[in-house]
Amino acid sequence: MALKRIAPSVLAADFANLQRDVEMINQSDADWFHIDIMDGVFVPNISFGMPVLRDIVKHANKTIDVHLMIVDPDRYIKTFADLGSNILTVHYEACTHLHRTLQAIKAEGMKAGVAINPHTNVSLLEDVIKDIDLVCIMSVNPGFGGQSFIENTYKKVQQLRDIISRNNASTLIEIDGGVTSKNAKQLVEAGADVLVAGSFVFKSDNPTQTIKELKEIVNE
Numbered sequence: 075m076a077l078k079r080i081a082p083s084v085l086a087a088d089f090a091n092l093q094r095d096v097e098m099i100n101q102s103d104a105d106w107f108h109i110d111i112m113d114g115v116f117v118p119n120i121s122f123g124m125p126v127l128r129d130i131v132k133h134a135n136k137t138i139d140v141h142l143m144i145v146d147p148d149r150y151i152k153t154f155a156d157l158g159s160n161i162l163t164v165h166y167e168a169c170t171h172l173h174r175t176l177q178a179i180k181a182e183g184m185k186a187g188v189a190i191n192p193h194t195n196v197s198l199l200e201d202v203i204k205d206i207d208l209v210c211i212m213s214v215n216p217g218f219g220g221q222s223f224i225e226n227t228y229k230k231v232q233q234l235r236d237i238i239s240r241n242n243a244s245t246l247i248e249i250d251g252g253v254t255s256k257n258a259k260q261l262v263e264a265g266a267d268v269l270v271a272g273s274f275v276f277k278s279d280n281p282t283q284t285i286k287e288l289k290e291i292v293n294e
Contacts, residue, residue, distance in 0.1 A: 075103070076260050076267070077293055078266070078267055078268070078269070078289075078293055079105035079106060079262075079267065079269070080103070080104050080105055080106075080268075080269055080271060080285055080288050080292070080293035081104065081105060081106035081107065081139055081248070081266075081269065081270045081271070082099050082102075082104050082107065082108060082270075082271055082272070082275045082276070082281075082285060083108045083109075083110065083219065083250070083269055083270050083271065083272030083275075084096075084098075084099075084109050084110075084130060085109075085110045085121055085219050085272055086107065086219045086220075086272030086273045086275065086276040086277070087092055087276055088276070089122075092130070092137040093129075093133055094128070095276070096130055096133045096134055096280075097133065098281055098282060099134070099136065099285075100133070100134065100135050100136065100261060102281070102283065102285040102286065103239050103282075103283045103285050103286045103289040104136065104285050104289075105136060105137065105268075105269065106136055106137040106138070106139040107130065107134050107136055107138050107139060108122070108135065108139045108141060108250070108270045109122075109127060109130065109138065109140050109141065110141050110143060110268075111127070111138065111140060111141065111142050111143065111144060111154075112143045112144065112216075112217065113143070113144040113145060115144070115145050116143050116145045116165065116167075116168055116216075117143045117216045117217035118180060118217050119217040119218055121143075124153065124157060127140070127154075127157050127159075128157050128158075131157060131158035131159075133222040133271070135158045137161065138158055138159050138160045138161070139159075139160065139161045139163070139187075139248075139268075140154055140159040140161065140162050140163065141163045141187070141189060141210060141250065142154070142162065142163060142164050142165070142168075143165060143189075143216050143217065144168065145168055146168070147164040147165070147168055147169065147175065147285075148169075148174075148178060150176055151175070151178050151179055152182055152282070154184070155179075155182035155183060155184055155208055159184055159187040160184060160185060161184060161186075161187050161207065161208060162179045162182075162184045162185070162186065162187060163186075163187030163188065163189050163208060163210050163248075164179070164187070164188060164189070165188075165189045165190070165191070165216075166188050166189065166190045166191075166194055166198065166199065167190075167191055167194060168241070169188075171291060172188065172202060173202050174196050176188070176202065176205045176206060177205070180205075180225075181261070185207035185208060186205065186206060186208075187206065187207060187208035187209070187210055187248070187285050188202075188206050188208075188209055188210070189210035189211075189212060189216075189250070190209065190211060190212060191212050191215070191216060192212055192213070192224050192226070192227075196209070196211070196230050196233050196234040196237060197233070197237070199234070199237065200237050200241070202242045203237055203238060203241050203245055204241055204243045204245075206243070206245050206247060207244075207245060207246065208246045208247075208248055208268070209228055209234060209245055209247055209248065210248040210249075210250050210270075211227060211231060211234065211247065211248070211249055211250070211266075212250055212251055213227040213249050213250060213252050214250075214251030214252050216250075216251075217274050219272045220272070220273045221251060221252055222252055222273070223251065223252030223253070223254075223257055224251075224252070227249065228264045231247055231249070231261060231265045231266050232264050232265055233266040234247055234258075234265065235247065235264070235265030238246040239267075246267040246268055247265055247266045247267050247268070248263050248266070248267065248268040248269070248270060249266050249268070249269050249270065250270040251270070253269045253270060253271045253274060253288075254271070254274045255274070255287060255288060255291055258288055258291045258292050259291050259292065259294070261292075262292045269288065269292060271284075271285075271288060273290075274288075282287070
């Protein structure tokens, strides 16, 4: 069975000590860097933009998992490829022509991800599931870190896992929002492959140890 991955969310890092926190992730048991790009339009918050991403990539030595919470993401696909993104995730709700967007991401040499908001039904992805490398299920409403986990997520993960199996797809399932040591095991048992953890990691007394413990929990 493939090992489950932990992707610390840089949105929860200390922006005044960003290089320190990037180095911490490098040296930890984490697998990916999860980087949220917000535009203040698609979500009611603005996070870092291209220059900060460029600096993170400069120091990071693990997979760069970029989550675009922006309107009209097609405008920036090439830009994010040029900045060094390995996985580029767009929101289902922000894409009028999702299939075309997925093809454009892959044409730039990146893995293509699709994120869905808590109110969006996973069945809407069935027709393109074989074109999606990763589905990011939002387990909080996107825009802000530190929110409480939405319990309906477990059911969505199971439904999505069924769609992936039925279509013989190799899509990974990522969970973003409210992930802690209390729900990590249950999420993996429901079918999740990648867990994004933000506040739980960066607000802990020892982030490196917290990542290590999460990794152990999901791969028991």
